[in-house]
Amino acid sequence: MESIKITSALISIYNKTGIDTIVQLLVKNNIKIISTGGTHEYIVSKGIDCIKVEEITAYPSIFSGRVKTIHPLIFGGILYKRKDVTHQQEQNLYQVPAIDLVIVDLYPFSETLKNYPNDHQKIIENIDIGGPSMIRAAAKNYESVLVISSKNQYGYLEELLTKQGGTTTVDQRRHLATEAFEVVKEYDMAIADYFTNAPTKKVLRYGENPHQESVFLGDITRYFKQLHGKELSYNNLVDIDAGISFCTDIEDGFVKNKPFFAILKHTNICGLAIRDTQFVAWQVALSSDPESAFGGIIFTNQIIDLETATNIDTIFFEVLVAKGYTAEALQVLQTKKNRILLSRTTATYQQPKLIKNILGGILEQEADKTNIKEWIEKGGRETNPSEKNDLLLANYVAKHLKSNAIALVKNLQLIGKGCGQTSRIDALKQSIQKAKQFNFSLDGAVLASDAFFPFGDCVAIAHKEGIVAFIEPGGSIRDQETINYCVDNKLSLVITTMRHFKH
């Protein structure tokens, strides 16, 4: 591997800590030092020879130091290709000094932001322009130039200067170029973040649990306005997101403007009903599973009126997200101090890209935006219109429950659900148990499954309980078992060809 000897170094550092040893080693290795204002002063004060950038450029540092190193002679000295004949000739003609080592310590943008969060001018002044430009130029030309972009690399540089007498290999230069692009990236991310997010960065009290720190980056008031109650927690935000996502989905595709209520716990829907009036919708949604509703998050597309508010007021819930509240309703609901009351803004909910940090990397995926790809009737009879409505609603619920999930719906009410299960049949059994626990009759109910039935037993078990129509994506190698059972027993079966796992 070819080694290159460093002949001259440009040093432009904000913080002078740790540079003494480096400078002494440069001198020891006969490396010429070039530097800017403050750095030059510091090095000279240590009794070491040092060329001022201005001596090379014949330009003063102007505009309070906003422009110092930005000059063709400096950037040419960093960027020219050492092996290119034309570049060599131009270097000679324009007397461009070779700069083989660039040491930069950037203006402390993040530190300034931390220490003077409200001093916008000071923060702006600490956006380094020349520094990142030099780092990027040196990194681009790593074939010939070594770049030190952070004090953390001083030890590495000292080793190179001590053990290799001021020579470096291309692997070493490329390694530092990689780190340099990371340094610049992080620096620019902090600036972009300041410009984009700073006013809306919110430190939460804690994360999913009290021992986990947490922060929300973005505009927390984009989709709702808080009218009353304690500060929103991490878990509240996650539940609210799950709820708004579900509500947007059914509002767009199904409910339109009919009154509905949905109740969530741990991001899962445990109560749901669509009715002609908000009061009835509320009471029927609550009756889906009054036990789970305890401490839950309530959603509705209605402007809550006094009658409904008075009834909601009798139960314990964490958050209520409504289109709005009448003045009397708000007054009733505000009597409990901690209770959180939110009203939706007019912003349309955008399904975000889904990101998980796993296995030391980042896993990204598109949002699950579509509900049904096809509607293929495979059962022993056609689905009737009222069943069709219930099947559609059940399918929305199953899509938004954690997998494995089963949703049972009857007359536009959720009457049972199984979710977060490690086997499909467990999800099914659980949904039936929940329905029975609250004395729902399953006669004429419909069932949605977020993924295929692996065997024919699921529809058989459900049928024995009175369930008459099914919706599922299909795709098991044993689909025919399920189809045969439905045909033989005159049950409706809709295949959507669209799975909805959610974890």
Add this chain to the structure above:
Amino acid sequence: MESIKITSALISIYNKTGIDTIVQLLVKNNIKIISTGGTHEYIVSKGIDCIKVEEITAYPSIFSGRVKTIHPLIFGGILYKRKDVTHQQEQNLYQVPAIDLVIVDLYPFSETLKNYPNDHQKIIENIDIGGPSMIRAAAKNYESVLVISSKNQYGYLEELLTKQGGTTTVDQRRHLATEAFEVVKEYDMAIADYFTNAPTKKVLRYGENPHQESVFLGDITRYFKQLHGKELSYNNLVDIDAGISFCTDIEDGFVKNKPFFAILKHTNICGLAIRDTQFVAWQVALSSDPESAFGGIIFTNQIIDLETATNIDTIFFEVLVAKGYTAEALQVLQTKKNRILLSRTTATYQQPKLIKNILGGILEQEADKTNIKEWIEKGGRETNPSEKNDLLLANYVAKHLKSNAIALVKNLQLIGKGCGQTSRIDALKQSIQKAKQFNFSLDGAVLASDAFFPFGDCVAIAHKEGIVAFIEPGGSIRDQETINYCVDNKLSLVITTMRHFKH
């Protein structure tokens, strides 16, 4: 709001598309145009007057265009503070031209990378140095300068030039500065990614469901090596992450080197046992819930031997993650084509920061790294050593199950679990049902809950089934009900003061 009139514009664009209209509007508004080589040629060819950058700097474009705009007169013209008297004097003295509008279209780094992924030299040459420097300088000085950093903003600029006659407000300039820092950030992220990660970006077949696109960014082989089987799916990766996270947790804090097997489905643990030999550990783990194990992900800290492999081979599973395999074991397991066999690398699993995209923002939190804060005995008797071991193991399981979660353990085997539930009592009932389904006796079993028991009924129900010891964080206002029941019935009760919600 004060408006500023643009007097001159610097245009330096790689792609000339869409610039014609802009240039005509600049002329119409009496704005002087300055530009570099190719851009200058293009504008002049349209019959429009345009000053060459070289006319201002009196410097040629050198080193094959690597250094063009990098000159104090250009950067000074962008960066000087219009209202600062010293800056005004220096501008006058050095004849620095005011540059009030900067239009840059960067070298197409990402496109080059996409079209010539193997041409490293071409990719390096497409790292723009002058462009980002100008964008950053103009954005820093947004108080006086308007920056157009992307063709996407041409429409916006046209509107400003048409409707406001070449004047702009500070809000408009700051808005474009924000976008400019985003553009530079994205550009530098792509470069840093190329230098650091490019070889390890992996497009997955699809995401959680077939209709969702997905990509993994990072080194997918960091924690495991694939020895056999089909390509890993999104859901495989999520399950593997959950499993390795759980295994690392119990290996570090509990199991040490004793043989264990864990089986996961949909990220939840459904089988687990620690035993003296790997064969027994496997059989006992499988017996926890053989139904859920169907199509599951299996984890072990063992080098799989022939005896165990021959037994594992009889069931249907998706992925096996082991410390390693003997040659004979591998031969047996490889007989099924699709089955995925992985061996762990020596890399230590790092709990990542947890990130969720919700409500139009980003929610970040620390990983849940600790297991137990305190060990406070509050029951009717002290926990005995064997119960203590079972309680610790149950607590690890409950921590890693989706909330609400209950785990039942007996003799270092998981014998029942409830997870992903919307009420605690449902999770409890489910865990008991699962144990009974597979004929486990609950006499002498222990129970862990990921969050507090809200009322005293949970321990009462569990006790009636034979469960004798409990571990939970505590924290309900009704903790005393639970404590009283345990004291009255001589049950062991451990309060950890550490909740473990996981969603």
